[in-house]
Amino acid sequence: MSEESRVERFLYMISCFRTRLKRAIRVDPVLDWLPSLSAEERERVRAAALQWGQVEAAELLLRAVERRPRDCFPEFLLALERGGCGLAASYVNPSLSQLPSPAEEADNDLCVHLVQLLHGTLVDNMRTMQVAEKCLQMDIFQVEDLERIQTVTESRGNRDGARELLSRIVQKKNWFSPFLIALRKTQHEDLADDLSGNTGESDVSVGDGSVSNVNENLEQSSSTTSDSDEDEVESRASPEPELILRDYQMEVAKPALNGENVIICLPTGSGKTRVAVYITKDHLDKKRRASEPGKVIVLVNKVPLVEQHLRKEFHPFLKRWYQVIGLSGDSRLKISFPEVVRRNDVIISTAQILGNSLLNATEEDEEGVRLSDFTLIIIDECHHTQKEGVYNNIMRHYLKEKMKNGKLAKENRPLIPQPQILGLTASPGVGGATSSLKAEEHILKICANLDARRIMTVEEHASQLRNQVKEPYKKTVVADDKRRDPFREKIIEIMTDIQNYCQLHPKSEFGTQPYEQWVIREERKAAKEEKRKERVCAEHLKKYNDALQINDIIRMVDAYDHLRNFYKEEKSKKTIASDDEDEPAVSKQDETDEFLIGLFYAKKKQLKELARKPEYENETLTKLRNTLMEEFTKTNEPRGIIFTKTRQSAFALLQWIKDNPKFEEVGIKAHYLIGAGHNSETKPMTQNEQREVISKFRDGSVNLLIATTVAEEGLDIEECNIVIRYGLVTNETAMVQARGRARADESTYALVASSDSGAVEREDVNSFREQMMYKAIQRVQKMPQKEYLNKIQTFQLQSIMEKRMKAKRDQCKTYKKNPSLIKFLCKNCHKLICSGEDIQVIENMHHVSVKKDFQSLYHTRENKTLQDKHADYQTNGEIICKDCGQAWGNMMVHRGLDLPCLKIKNFVVVFEDKKTTKQIFKKWGELPVRFPVFDYAGHCPSSDED
Ligand SMILES: [Zn+2]
Numbered sequence: 016m017s018e019e020s021r022v023e024r025f026l027y028m029i030s031c032f033r034t035r036l037k038r039a040i041r042v043d044p045v046l047d048w049l050p051s052l053s054a055e056e057r058e059r060v061r062a063a064a065l066q067w068g069q070v071e072a073a074e075l076l077l078r079a080v081e082r083r084p085r086d087c088f089p090e091f092l093l094a095l096e097r098g099g100c101g102l103a104a105s106y107v108n109p110s111l112s113q114l115p116s117p118a119e120e121a122d123n124d125l126c127v128h129l130v131q132l133l134h135g136t137l138v139d140n141m142r143t144m145q146v147a148e149k150c151l152q153m154d155i156f157q158v159e160d161l162e163r164i165q166t167v168t169e170s171r172g173n174r175d176g177a178r179e180l181l182s183r184i185v186q187k188k189n190w191f192s193p194f195l196i197a198l199r200k201t202q203h204e205d206l207a208d209d210l211s212g213n214t215g216e217s218d219v220s221v222g223d224g225s226v227s228n229v230n231e232n233l234e235q236s237s238s239t240t241s242d243s244d245e246d247e248v249e250s251r252a253s254p255e256p257e258l259i260l261r262d263y264q265m266e267v268a269k270p271a272l273n274g275e276n277v278i279i280c281l282p283t284g285s286g287k288t289r290v291a292v293y294i295t296k297d298h299l300d301k302k303r304r305a306s307e308p309g310k311v312i313v314l315v316n317k318v319p320l321v322e323q324h325l326r327k328e329f330h331p332f333l334k335r336w337y338q339v340i341g342l343s344g345d346s347r348l349k350i351s352f353p354e355v356v357r358r359n360d361v362i363i364s365t366a367q368i369l370g371n372s373l374l375n376a377t378e379e380d381e382e383g384v385r386l387s388d389f390t391l392i393i394i395d396e397c398h399h400t401q402k403e404g405v406y407n408n409i410m411r412h413y414l415k416e417k418m419k420n421g422k423l424a425k426e427n428r429p430l431i432p433q434p435q436i437l438g439l440t441a442s443p444g445v446g447g448a449t450s451s452l453k454a455e456e457h458i459l460k461i462c463a464n465l466d467a468r469r470i471m472t473v474e475e476h477a478s479q480l481r482n483q484v485k486e487p488y489k490k491t492v493v494a495d496d497k498r499r500d501p502f503r504e505k506i507i508e509i510m511t512d513i514q515n516y517c518q519l520h521p522k523s524e525f526g527t528q529p530y531e532q533w534v535i536r537e538e539r540k541a542a543k544e545e546k547r548k549e550r551v552c553a554e555h556l557k558k559y560n561d562a563l564q565i566n567d568i569i570r571m572v573d574a575y576d577h578l579r580n581f582y583k584e585e586k587s588k589k590t591i592a593s594d595d596e597d598e599p600a601v602s603k604q605d606e607t608d609e610f611l612i613g614l615f616y617a618k619k620k621q622l623k624e625l626a627r628k629p630e631y632e633n634e635t636l637t638k639l640r641n642t643l644m645e646e647f648t649k650t651n652e653p654r655g656i657i658f659t660k661t662r663q664s665a666f667a668l669l670q671w672i673k674d675n676p677k678f679e680e681v682g683i684k685a686h687y688l689i690g691a692g693h694n695s696e697t698k699p700m701t702q703n704e705q706r707e708v709i710s711k712f713r714d715g716s717v718n719l720l721i722a723t724t725v726a727e728e729g730l731d732i733e734e735c736n737i738v739i740r741y742g743l744v745t746n747e748t749a750m751v752q753a754r755g756r757a758r759a760d761e762s763t764y765a766l767v768a769s770s771d772s773g774a775v776e777r778e779d780v781n782s783f784r785e786q787m788m789y790k791a792i793q794r795v796q797k798m799p800q801k802e803y804l805n806k807i808q809t810f811q812l813q814s815i816m817e818k819r820m821k822a823k824r825d826q827c828k829t830y831k832k833n834p835s836l837i838k839f840l841c842k843n844c845h846k847l848i849c850s851g852e853d854i855q856v857i858e859n860m861h862h863v864s865v866k867k868d869f870q871s872l873y874h875t876r877e878n879k880t881l882q883d884k885h886a887d888y889q890t891n892g893e894i895i896c897k898d899c900g901q902a903w904g905n906m907m908v909h910r911g912l913d914l915p916c917l918k919i920k921n922f923v924v925v926f927e928d929k930k931t932t933k934q935i936f937k938k939w940g941e942l943p944v945r946f947p948v949f950d951y952a953g954h955c956p957s958s959d960e961d
Contacts, residue, residue, distance in 0.1 A: 024109035025088045026911055029077055032106040034703055035120075039103040039186045040073040040095070044159045048094030051086040052079055070707065081911045099157040101188035121330045126191040128326070130181055133209055134714065140206060141198075143168050143176035149197040150180075155187050258332045261483070263476035264290045270469060271437050272297050278397060278438040278462060278470040280792065283755025284484045284734075287439050288328045291393050294437060295329070298391045299337055299360060310356070311391040314366040314406065316399055318343040318691075318702060324395070325363050337361055342368055353384050366394075366405045373412050386412055389434040397438030398748060400464045401446070403821070410436075410464050411818050414811050417466065438465040441755060444748040445788045454784070454791040459803075462795065463810035469803075470792055487738065487757035487764040491778065492642055494635040494769045502571045502625040503563060509618055510559045516610060517552035526563030534560060539935040542842050542923055548607045551843070555611050565667065567769070568635055568659075568742045571626035573667040578622070582615045588876075588900035603900050635769045636671070639741060642765055643719075646737040647681045650761065654712070655737030656720045658753055662689045662697035665721045668741070672719070686717045690725040724749065736762040742774050747784040834944055838925040842935070843901035845923065848872055854917075855949040861907060862939050863914040863949060873897055873915065875906055912954055 029036065042064050046057050056079045064072035080087040095104035102123075105113035115123065130137070147164045150156040160183050168176025184190050198207040260268060264286055267279045271294045281287045295311045302309025313329065315321055325341035333339050337360035342352070352372045356362060369384070376383025386392070386409075400406040413433065420430045438461075446457035462470055473480045507525050514520055519537055523529035534557045541550035558581050566574040589603045589612075604612065625631065639657075647653045659665050665687040672678050672685045686708050691699050700708075705725070711717040738757040740750075757764045768774035795803065834851030841848055853866035875892035894903045894915050904917040919936045926932045936942055 021109045022084050022088055025092075025107060026081060026084050028107045028109060029081060030910055033077065036077065036103050036106055037070045037073040037703065039106070040076065040100050041069055041098065041183070041186060042072045042076050044098035044157070045076065045091075045094045045100060046098075048097045049080075049087065049090060051083065051090055070703065078908070081908075084911065099159060100186060102186055105188060121326065121334065123191070124326050125331065127185045129210055130185055131710075131714070133206075134181065136209060137181060137206060138174050138177045141173075141177045141180070141203060142201065143173050143180055145201040146197055146203065147176075147180055149201050150184065150194070153193050153197055155184065155190055155193050155197070258289075258293055258296060260290065260293050261286070261476075261479065263473045263480040263483070264293070266473055266476050267471040268294055270471065271435070274435055275468045276436040276466050278440065278443070278465055278467045280440055280443065280470060280472045282480075282484050283441045283752060285480060286483075287441070288324055288395075291395075291437065291439060292328050292332050295361060295391065295393065296333055296336070298435070302390060307390075309360065309390045310388060311361045311393065312356075312369060312389050313361065313363040313393040313395065314369060314409070315363065315395045316366060316406070318365060319705065320395065321363050321365060329361055329363060333361060339363070351382060353382050356384050356388055366409060370405045370409050373409065386416060386434055387432045390432075391435045391437065393437045393439065394465065395439050397465060398440045398443045398461060400438065400461060407464055407814070408818070410466070411815060413466060414464075414815055417811075418815070436465055436467070438467060442748045442751040442785070442788065443470070443792070444746060445784050445791065447746070448784070448787070451787055451791060451794075454787045455794055458788070458791045458795050459806050460810050460814075462803075463807040464814060466807075466811070470795060472789075472792060472796070484755075485762070487754060487762040489754075489764045490766075491775060492638045492765055492767045493775055494633075494638045494767070498631065498634065500566075500631060502574070502622065502631055503566055505618065505622055505625060506559055506562055506566070506574075509614060510556055512614060513552050513556055513559075513611065517549050517607075519549060519552065519556075526560060526567065530560050531557065531564075542935050543933045545845055545923075545933075547605070547843065551607050551611065561663075565664065566633070567772070568633070569664055569667040570633065570636065570671055571631065573670070575622055575626040577663070578615065579619070582612060582619075585900075586612060588895055588902075603898070635742060635767065639739070639767045640675070640677075642739060642767055643678065643683065643737075644681060646763055646765075647683055647719075650736055652715070652718075653682070653737060654715075654718050654735050655739065656722055656735050656756055657739045657741050658722055658724065658743050659741045660723070660743045662687075662699075662723055664741075665689055665723055666697075668721045672721075683719050684717050685719040685721060686711065688720045688722040688725060690723055734762075738762070738764045740764075740766045740768075740774075740778075742768045742772055747781045747788060750778070750781045751785060834946065836927045837942075837944065838927065839917075840923040840925060841896045841899060841901050841903070842921050842923055844896060844899035846872075846896065846898055848896075848903075848922070851944060851946070854946045856939075856946050857907075857909055857914070857916075857949040860939075861909075861914075861916045862919070862946065863907070863909075863916050865914075865949075865954065869915060871897075873903060909949070910951065912951075914949075914954075 042060050046052070046060060049057070052060075060072050060075045060079065063075050080091050092104055092107055095101070095107070105115060108114070143164060147156060147161050151158065151161045164176055164179050164183070167179040184194055195207045195211055198204075198210070264281075267281060268290050270277045271279070279287070279290060281290065291313065295313070298311060299309045313324060315324065321341045321343040325339065330339050330341075338358065339361040340355060340359045340363070342355060342362065342364040350358075352368055372383045373386070374383070376385050392409075392413075394400060394406055394410075397406065400410055413436070416431045416433055420433070423430050443458055443461050445454040446460075448454040448457050458470065461467075503526070510525060521530055521533045523533055534553050538550055538553035538557070541547075541553060558578060562574040562578050565577055585608070589608055643655075646655065657668065659668060669685055669687050672683060678685070687700075688705060688708050689697075689700050691702050691705060708717065708720070712720055735756050738753055740753060754764050766774065766778050768778075798806075834854070837851035839848050839850070840846065849864050849866040849869065853864050853869070854862050855865050856862055873894045874897050875894055877892050892906045894906060894917075895901060896903060901921060902918075903921050904915065907914050907916040919939045919942070922935075924934050924936060924942065926934070939946075
């Protein structure tokens with residue numbers, strides 16, 4: 016391999032295994048061996064480690080290495096080894112000789128998980144220094160590790176020392192067996208037993224949920240290895256769990272075990288995924304016995320679910336017999352998806368990957384997979400199999416083949432083999448139905464889309480299920496808010512001034528959703544018509560409307576900060592230092608900017624004063640505080656989630672909790688948990704950050720999550736005894752799921768909302784819909800089979816027709832426009848910035864401009880508001896128009912390249928067809944043209960070096 020390709024492989028390995036690398040690196044000792052990094056870079060990494068922890072620091076370190084791969088490789092590789100990070104080193108070695116296989120990786124993950132489960136016992140009982148010294152003798156630890164553990168133990172005690180030891184040991188390569196030996200040799204037989212499962216009993220209490228299989232692992236292994244000798248026990252670090260279903264699980268699984276297509280409806284916490292594992296194994300076993308090919312794909316709708324299902328359910332139970340692999344859009348594969356499918360028996364994947372591959376298979380020269388490559392398809396959270404969702408598009412492939420088979424059968428020709436379909440859901444919902452007939456239709460449609468012969472709920476063993484899944488105590492806390500709100504009045508006064516200034520007059524009330532929709536429409540209309548004054552005013556009115564909404568549910572000061580930050584940004588954006596540093600900063604404010612910015616600063620002091628007056632504070636918030644205080648003092652180990660609507664309100668609520676010392680006194684340790692998507696104005700959390708928060712919640716260092724809807728579905732969150740929906744009501748499925756979070760004994764599910772928000776009424780509607788849903792399911796279940804199948808078939812035909820119509824429309828769209836006829840203008844100053852030919856796409860979502868000298872058109876700046884607020888230092892700068900300060904998008908780092916990534920909503924799109932038209936789009940996908948995939952090789956040349 017040439018030096019060049021080794022460096023490229025090195026970078027590729029980093030990008031593939033980033034998550035794991037970050038978990039396995041301890042930056043301090045590694046930095047000692049990296050002379051190529053500048054003192055400054057080193058300092059930054061060290062500072063990050065102190066402030067944010069090892070994982071974040073490792074991210075900075077990786078970025079520094081990626082910036083200068085030629086200098087840092089192979090130095091980095093050596094540094095990892097010398098710095099005691101052998102596991103990390105094995106992941107970046109371009110020779111691949113050390114790379115752990117997926118099976119080894121999963122085993123390691125399981126061992127790490129075991130240590131997590133037994134963390135409390137280990138910390139309580141381990142004589143840290145003895146174990147650490149033994150680990151050093153056995154070459155698992157380096158001197159550095161020992162010294163650090165010693166320092167911690169001496170200064171903060173044995174327990175903290177033990178924590179330090181455990182955090183270090185799991186980062187080593189092949190650490191588990193030697194660690195067990197070290198424990199035994201230092202007279203910690205009991206701990207080693209617990210970890211290896213050498214006893215029938217362990218004192219870790221875990222509920223049934225998905226965690227329990229690890230516990231079962233232990234017990235199962237004990238029966239097989241208890242009388243073998245010690246060394247053998249140690250060599251078998253990851254034992255086989257036993258796969259057994261409870262009666263109610265077996266009841267709903269039966270038709271699927273007979274090969275029928277079914278939907279299984281089981282509430283959250285009842286072991287839905289375990290049923291799927293059982294059916295998978297049964298299916299593959301039968302195929303194997305019959306010497307027929309068998310292959311199962313498990314489709315999920317959220318990336319974290321891939322790892323979760325793999326690690327906790329499918330892998331531990333099936334690995335002994337079958338090849339199981341997990342794939343998500345995250346993992347950039349070395350081998351293609353069709354190849355992965357060929358090599359494995361069970362594939363857990365995001366639906367998108369299969370969806371894309373099916374499309375490829377229909378295009379002649381592309382390699383793809385076909386549905387007939389599988390014998391069983393399992394669809395998790397299958398209530399999403401509707402409309403244009405990716406699940407439904409996959410199922411439409413299936414339905415088409417089914418119909419084709421109908422024809423082939425008549426002609427006595429061989430049929431296309433079709434997989435069995437299994438849908439899983441906690442609640443299929445009623446799709447917004449208000450009548451029982453519509454609810455029934457919704458259920459039937461979901462059944463039709465999944466080609467289900469029946470929908471299964473627990474009947475016979477309902478009492479067992481009820482014991483398993485305890486219904487939480489439900490209460491509604493209403494804030495009857497009739498106080499005066501001078502802060503609100505002040506904001507409305509300002510908004511009225513702006514409306515008069517730009518002559519825009521809404522029909523809806525201030526601070527409402529309809530107002531927000533109106534103002535967004537006005538902004539787009541004005542942008543298209545190049546009416547700058549109206550556009551800018553609409554943009555600012557939106558911010559004031561936000562502030563009113565924030566004021567309704569959170570503190571006045573949060574609403575005030577929202578405005579203050581916005582105007583601070585505006586002011587600085589519109590005063591741009593030129594590239595030449597000697598030139599003075601120039602103000603880019605025009606008359607409208609001056610009016611708006613002037614108006615805010617004229618009222619700023621009054622707003623600030625009002626925001627400080629506690630007598631005007633929000634009643635809903637008081638109710639939330641009381642509810643939290645009450646619930647957190649009621650139980651021994653309180654653990655709660657507050658669901659709220661926006662990311663911003665999640666941040667603001669956290670700040671509110673931090674600002675109130677009373678919360679700390681009752682032991683509340685809060686953190687926010689928000690989505691990873693980029694579709695909001697607020698910065699997302701990375702999947703890693705999400706995972707970290709969840710693991711802190713699990714180990715108790717965080718006991719209150721403030722979450723947006725991201726946590727409602729599927730994410731593996733520990734049982735809670737307090738679930739609060741704060742002014743937020745969505746639909747009946749979300750309600751069932753949120754309530755499903757409250758699973759601990761004596762748990763509470765509370766809705767806290769103001770009386771005029773309508774939330775209480777909507778929650779009632781949801782309860783009503785939930786009842787309606789259960790009745791509708793029952794009616795569908797009782798329907799005569801012939802009638803049921805007839806109805807289903809009609810809906811299936813309908814679904815395919817709808818798709819055909821849409822495909823036709825899309826086709827017209829895709830080919831109608833030629834990229835060179837499209838021009839992009841800055842939304843604010845209408846400067847031409849590039850054409851459709853300059854746009855390329857990364858990972859099917861990020862649109863970057865590859866125009867030559869594009870950087871001469873924009874400035875980059877750090878997004879200061881976000882930084883101040885959320886203390887996240889990912890400094891992918893914001894790109895703003897050099898001429899007018901309008902935001903355009905962000906810089907993104909893609910495999911070591913800095914690229915300007917554009918947000919389409921910031922541009923006016925001009926189509927220069929026969930007649931020129933202008934439009935504003937919210938999403939790139941709405942444009943009637945598709946752009947080519949980013950040409951990495953074409954942009955990689957050495958000319959770009961710094
Ligand atoms: Zn501009």
